[in-house]
Amino acid sequence: MSDTYDLVVIGAGSGGVRAARMAATYGAKVAVVEEFRVGGTCVIRGCVPKKLYVYASRFNDLFDVASSFGWQVDASFDWPTLVAAKEKEITRLEHAYTSNLEKPGVEIIRDRALVTGPNTVHLVAGNRDLIAKYILVATGAAPFVPPIPGYQLGITSNEAFDLPALPHSILIEGGGYIAVEFATIFAGLGVDTTIIYRGDCILRGFDEDMRRGLEAGLIDRGIKLIYQTTIKSLARHGDDIAATFSDGVTAPYGAVMFATGRNPNVRGLGLETAGVKLTPAGAIAVDAYSQTSCPSIYAVGDVTGRAALTPVAIREGWYFAETVFNNNKIAVDHSQIPTAVFAEPEIGVIGLTEAEAATHGDVDIYLARFRPMMNTLSTRTERMVLKLITEKDGGKVLGCHILGPGAAEMIQLIAIPMGMTATKADFDRAIALHPSAAEELVTFKAPTYVYRDGQKVGG
Ligand SMILES: Cc1cc2nc3c(=O)[nH]c(=O)nc-3n(C[C@H](O)[C@H](O)[C@H](O)COP(=O)(O)OP(=O)(O)OC[C@H]3O[C@@H](n4cnc5c(N)ncnc54)[C@H](O)[C@@H]3O)c2cc1C
């Protein structure tokens, strides 16, 4: 086969696969180069195995309330069974992604790729060059680990899925998505779990009611939270790892996990040979059409540092193919992205937080807190939280924040009316579905409190 292509994609993850497939569908000759496994982070060691493990961990909560419904459950958990079942499922998905690429004629090259010029890509193991009219960099991101003494003793989300055995205890550093999701997973599976975070509350940037609500939920599930502290060093301590904190305390843990963010995969990629510029944060700088400072090179997904979410990478890959190979110049709208934190309790959000909305003029806040019906027969006191933020007097819906069972599924559907600039009156027109948690969103009568001229009134 000739080594000249219309498009060479580097990285067969969420963004790269969609772009390659769409470009090939539009008649382009396409190769995708992947150094690890087809499917990328989301399929192999991100969203998919994470959600499967979240499901596994949630049985604990179900067992907790089971007796209130008359069930007696004598349960035990086997980690190797879960790991093997996960591996089977992601291998199935990997094959599905591979055949979805092959069907429209995309050539899959298993190798590490380097950019060597505006139209050339070098294959490291194969030691040959590909010539491409266009190059798409879709190399994703990799875990950042603070370079502290003994950091090699820690793991990241990459290793967490395939630990040979569950540790008796785990210390997780970070306060973002990965830290709280994995804390939920490990705690739910019976591991003594501690989060250590340098800030004063998990999930910086999320709405305060979501942050505090999840914080309470984590504590309720026995997760310990150490705030305003970092890990200074790690050392071996028998079979355990001793972590020394910034306050001087040292404690042993069965495992230590860094969930301290992810860096775009740009290092050693040869981008400078083609004059591709980076942002100050080290991501590839792109315009609204994902074009870099080198006109023949585009970039999508996590490597561009826009929103590190699979559906966003997929949309960027798709619109790149539309723009370059289907004569349909189209830019992704990043302004209203629904997102979920698959912790326990779960969070789903879209649009402005209350703090952001309060600086945007006069807004009304509708807030409901109640015990999820599933818990009402038990002694569990945990509250579900639903918050709707609208322009004043029944105007446009600006934000929706949900904490509790089904939050992610609800927010996906709320994204539809919000994308159509729905108002509170539009929500009110919907007939409630009873009994459900979501019915709260269409039955709010008066605002719980409002902001006028930036000041909170009532509540
Ligand atoms: C633990 C975890 C959980 C997550 N959960 C969610 C979630 O629930 N929902 C959600 O929306 N997002 C989630 N994400 C984020 C999501 O996985 C990413 O946003 C998404 O995978 C980004 O896609 P991408 O195409 O940019 O990169 P990736 O999917 O990372 O793909 C990049 C690919 O490029 C390959 N590659 C890199 N360099 C080279 C090279 N030089 N040569 C050849 N190949 C190369 C890599 O091996 C990789 O396969 C999660 C991430 C993690 C880590």
Ligand SMILES: NC(=O)c1ccc[n+]([C@@H]2O[C@H](COP(=O)([O-])OP(=O)(O)OC[C@H]3O[C@@H](n4cnc5c(N)ncnc54)[C@H](O)[C@@H]3O)[C@@H](O)[C@H]2O)c1
């Ligand atoms: N459910 C989902 O959709 C989902 C799940 C997982 C990941 N993701 C995506 O992946 C991205 C990366 O996730 P993440 O949790 O790794 O990153 P994050 O940016 O959400 O959180 C990183 C955390 O590490 C802390 N931190 C950073 N540097 C540190 C240091 N030197 N010392 C101590 N703490 C430090 C930060 O304060 C922050 O709390 C997310 O932003 C998200 O876009 C999404």
